[in-house]
Amino acid sequence: MATPGSEAIWLWIGTAGMFAGTLYFVARGWGVTDPKQQLFYILSIFITTIATVSYFMMATGFGLTQVEVGGVMLDIYWARYADWMFTTPLLLLDLALLAGASRNTMYTLVGLDVLMIATGAIAAFTASAPIRIVWWGVSTALLLFLLYFLVKALNDAADQQTESVRSLTTTLRNMLIVLWLAYPVVWILGTEGTLGILPLYYETAAFMVLDLVAKVGFGFVLLRSHSVLDQVGQAT
Ligand code: RET
Numbered sequence: 402m403a404t405p406g407s408e409a410i411w412l413w414i415g416t417a418g419m420f421a422g423t424l425y426f427v428a429r430g431w432g433v434t435d436p437k438q439q440l441f442y443i444l445s446i447f448i449t450t451i452a453t454v455s456y457f458m459m460a461t462g463f464g465l466t467q468v469e470v471g472g473v474m475l476d477i478y479w480a481r482y483a484d485w486m487f488t489t490p491l492l493l494l495d496l497a498l499l500a501g502a503s504r505n506t507m508y509t510l511v512g513l514d515v516l517m518i519a520t521g522a523i524a525a526f527t528a529s530a531p532i533r534i535v536w537w538g539v540s541t542a543l544l545l546f547l548l549y550f551l552v553k554a555l556n557d558a559a560d561q562q563t564e565s566v567r568s569l570t571t572t573l574r575n576m577l578i579v580l581w582l583a584y585p586v587v588w589i590l591g592t593e594g595t596l597g598i599l600p601l602y603y604e605t606a607a608f609m610v611l612d613l614v615a616k617v618g619f620g621f622v623l624l625r626s627h628s629v630l631d632q633v634g635q636a637t
Contacts, residue, residue, distance in 0.1 A: 403465045403476065408605035412460035415609040419453040422617030429624060438630045444495050445620035448488045452616055455484035456609075471530055475592055476601055481608065482522035488616065489514050493551070495623060496577065500570045501561055501634055506554040510547065517543040521588070530595045537594070541585045548578055563632045573622060580615045587611065 405412060423446060430442030458464035464480025490511040497507045517540050524536030555574055559567050588594060591604030599607070624630070 403467055404462050405460065405465055406476075406601065408602045409460055411602075411605045411609045412456055415612060416453060416456040416460050418609075418613045418617060419449050419456055422613070422620065423449040423453055425617075426620055426624065433627070435631065437633055438627060440498065441495060441623060441630055444491050444498075445624060448491050448495075448616050448620065451488050452484055452612060455480045456612075468526055468528065470528055470533070470595055473595075475595070477525050477593070478605075479522075479525070482518060482525065485518045485521075486515065489518060492577070492615070492619060495619075496551075496555075496570065496573055499566065499573070499623070499630075499633055500555045500558045501566075502554050502558045506558075510551060510554070513543055513547040513550065517547060521585075524588075525593050533593070533595060534589075537585065537589055544581065544585060548581065551577075561636055563635055565626075565629045566632050566635075569623070569626070569629050573619060576619060576622065577615070580611055580619075583611055584608075 426442060426446045426449060430439070430446065433439055433442060455464065458480045459478050464478055464483075466477050466479050467474045468477050469475075493510045493514055494507060497510060502510075520536050520543065521540040524533050524540060527533045527536060551574065555570055559570070562570065587599070587604060587607045590596065590599040591607075592599075592601045593604075
């Protein structure tokens, strides 16, 4: 267990933001009785609850460790990877369920995603700088393939949806693509990438903003209209 530096401010803001998002989803979902709608609330609430725990762990230093790379000690927030390992599959499930994608599509998306996060975590813990970059490349390749597969699978499912479900699916899909592509960029520019471009303070701020938009922002857009969620699974 190490002590966070000045970047702790962003981790506390992240904790507060994830907690506020959780409370909002719980309050909004309180009276929802339709099981189909409840499932989207359950997923969204778990996503922000896991992130609240993870941010609190990081802010208090439990989620922080150090890795020696080329004689330099890097501060590595390992709790991020534990969070992402669970929350990114849940985000993909949210979108796949909304789109009415098949079970096989869901398994494939989750499988690719778990591999992407696992290889990203290996990158973060590797002692050799060049090998870190190789793992980063493997993880990024998996992300690109995942996004390609996602677009294709959602397109294939599109003709079975009502117009408003299709439009919400497209909005969330586009949000997901833009936000998720930013993660490997922040990683490689940040301390993990060992190129020394983005100091830990700014990197932590960037991940915090991305995490908040990708979880709370995504859930907010998803749960905004109950009448749209009502139409999930209805053919046009
Ligand atoms: C890592 C390591 C380097 C390569 C790649 C990565 C991708 C991470 C992603 C994370 C998404 C997180 C989300 C969190 C929600 O709050 C692991 C940084 C490709 C895509 C959406």
